[in-house]
Amino acid sequence: MIEIHNLTKRYEEAAVVDNVSLTLPESGITAIVGPNGAGKSTLLSMMARLIAPTSGRVLVDGLDVQATPGAVLAKRLAILKQNNQVGMRLTVNELVAFGRFPHSGGRPTVEDKRHVDEAIAYLGLDDLRTRFLDELSGGQRQRAFVAMVLAQDTKYVLLDEPLNSLDMKHAAAMMKLLRRTADELTKSITVVIHDINFASIYADHVVAMRDGRVMLEGGAVDLMQETMLKDIYDTVVKVREVDGHRLGLHYL
Amino acid sequence: MQAVASMSVRVRPAAGLMLAVGCVLALAAVSLFIGVADMPLGDLIRGDGGAQAIQLLLVSRIPRTVALLLSGMSMGVAALIMQMLFRNRFVEPTTTGTVEAASLGLLVVALLAPGLPIFYKMVVASSFALGTTFLFLRLVSKIPTGSSLVVPLLGLMFGGVINAVTTFFAYRYDLLQSLATWTNGDFSGVLRGRYELLFIAGGLAVLSYLAADRFTVAGLGESFTRNLGLNYGRIVALGLAIVSMVSAAAVVTAGTVPFLGLIVANLVSLAVGDNLRRALPWVAVSGAGFLLACDIIGRLVRFPYEIPVGTVAGVLGSGVFLFLLLRRRARFG
CATH class of the missing domain: 3.40.50.300 (P-loop containing nucleotide triphosphate hydrolases)
Known part of the structure; x- marks a missing residue:
């Protein structure tokens, strides 16, 4: 609550x-x-x-x-603001993996990998995971950021x-x-x-x-x-x- | 700050990176054997009568090559970190007043305490650089975000103002010549005993890898960073400290090379992206390679005379810079 x-x-x-x-x-x-x-x-x-x-x-x-x-x-608790930095050349996979940072502290475990995979699959981004954010459409990019907050698992x-x-x-x-x-x-x-x-x-x-x-x-x-x-x-x-x-x- | 090293994330050996390291080492070997004085390889190996050759190698050639490697590496890394903290592709220590502030610091030392050991000169120069860069970062966060070119333009003007003050006092106290050597990179004067501070810069570049993830997160913005539970202010402070010390080390030794870091960081970003865990090693290796190549060209073009490495880097760099600008226009325009 x-x-x-x-x-x-x-x-x-x-x-x-x-x-x-x-x-x-x-x-x-x-x-x-x-x-x-x-x-x-x-x-x-x-x-x-x-x-x-x-x-x-x-x-x-x-x-x-x-x-x-x-x-x-x-x-x-996770928050996603509008106007995210789209100039950053990160792949979808890398971005979503950052959602695990509070849990992994930068050392991702098997459990963290599973969360990342699930979040990516849940948002239907499997085919785009190695694409850079600046190569995606607005809708795809928004989904990638949402996948990131879901991977944060809050x-x-x-x-x-x-x-x-x-x-x-x-x-x-x-x-x-x-x-x-x-x-x-x-x-x-x-x-x-x-x-x-x-x-x-x-x-x-x-x-x-x-x-x-x-x-x-x-x-x-x-x-x-x-x-x-x-x-x-x-x-x-x-x-x-x-x-x-x-x-x-x-x-x- | 707790260190976050997870070098085993990508178990697959980065074959490309190894190849790049090989190329840089080859360039370094070439660099060792270019010079006005003859230094035949045979003499070095035979050992007899080669004493002079070995002396030359140890006192001049190796220091110069090592200084080039350390400078190129650390300037590239400093630029990339700065681009994350400013969230702008066109910043680096020479476009934000950082280097000019370090020079001012060094001038102040030269005027007030000329006898100070060189290490303390560097400390003073880096605190000037740190204060000024922090001020500039605050200034940038206050202006409305328009074109990404506004930030480096403002930075160049900011640096110009600082430089005007420095030049005024350097002129008054007959130090203009020293001033020129601080900011225009020239490695021809590098000798044993006069470049070792660059190991600090190189060490910082290597250490920054431990905080690679944090710098990447900072590049995604303050809200993003705080959402992940990280202390944004602390990341910025760490990054600015690294950038300032690297710039100061460059200024007190061989001088800085304008636009080197900016170009290398942009090219690496295009090739491998902005995840610093992956990009930092590439920037370090490419920075070292680029600077070595420029220095070799500068030494060969008018052999036996030399063109300063900064001039060569400037000519090559402005071409690359133009390409980057036009490419961006094509993508976003």
Whole structure:
């Protein structure tokens, strides 16, 4: 369980994340949604101790992320930020193997190799394992980075906009994959996501933010209400049911 | 920092690397037998009357060749580590003000404590280099990331400013000639007793292999590094310390060779990638080979006179550099 207590992050005087308290479950997919500048990515980074909060604290299975040694936390929680360094000429295999660093300390065992192989197979990257990252398409590269965090074999996985720069086909495939990962490997996956319809279809749990505050903590059904969406995004979004899924039509 | 050596990861012997080492050793052998004074192989072997030849070999030829090997190796490694820490393909100690700062440090010593033993001169020069490079790294992290060429351009200007200060004082105190020898690599003056600090640089290059994985991870970014539970700041500090000491050792002995490391690191990256566990040995071997080859060319072109190795490396290097730039444009443009 990830518990967030009164978390605040201020830059100068402006609060980007403003007194947020949340509890994220042990398993399933949690989607963090909200307009630009709502503080979603900052919240995620603070959860993963990449940014120090101005006040408040985050507990991962009871461990305070600011006080726990990085190497200990790295076995429980993995984060993948957007804008990864694509200029680095590493092969897919090498990148994924770095996910084992918290466990192997640079001396990979048979067990580590197995995790790497599994993660690569799980993401369907077997044919690409000796290819350099800068020779891959955006979708393939994103899958390679996700394989790396899966190889890290943590209970909690935080992904900052994993659908960014993916086309329709690859975005849907990525969400299906995350759904399958959460179910089959019983992980707790938290994604910052822009497309509310992906959240509606794939998330078990939704956190909606605006101006650094939590507007909603609940299920996808709670999010997909016209009045709720109006409050969060400050724009009219019609909601229709299609094949049992509630979809927002923000194009209209 | 706990050392992470796992040399058995790739059990398959790197045949290509062995071949490259062989080529470099062959170049080194050639380098031993080029010079104005005659040193027939026969004399060396016979032993009688060869005393002069052996003297020449021990005092001049071997030191020069060893100095070239150590410099080439350590400059290549320093450039590659720097490229990881700055996450930029176009940085190396001569494009970031590091070498200029080391020269300034050495000038300060020459003015204030000229009698200081050479080892302490190097220590002062490396602390100047370290401070300046750290400052430059902070500066780079503050500017918005635009074109990757902005960083080396800024670095060249930064180095230019430092160099202006150094030149001013060198001019005032009649030290311009010394200044020129610090930054323009020239191995013709290398004699026994005047290059041994380069073993420190060479040793650091070898030791950096122990932290190869950490430097690679740092090259993937701060978030990436911290996600894996590693201390990013400590990796940066270690890397900058190595780079500064290597640069300072070069400045106080035979001088630095501009762009050598940058070119070697880029070519190796194209060939074997950026995983430092694999790339570092290649960079070390290629750096040594490239510098040796340039020095041999410089000694042969106008025999019996010499062209400084920096000039040869500059001519060859700018060609390679141009190729790299155009190639990049083709790929990303």
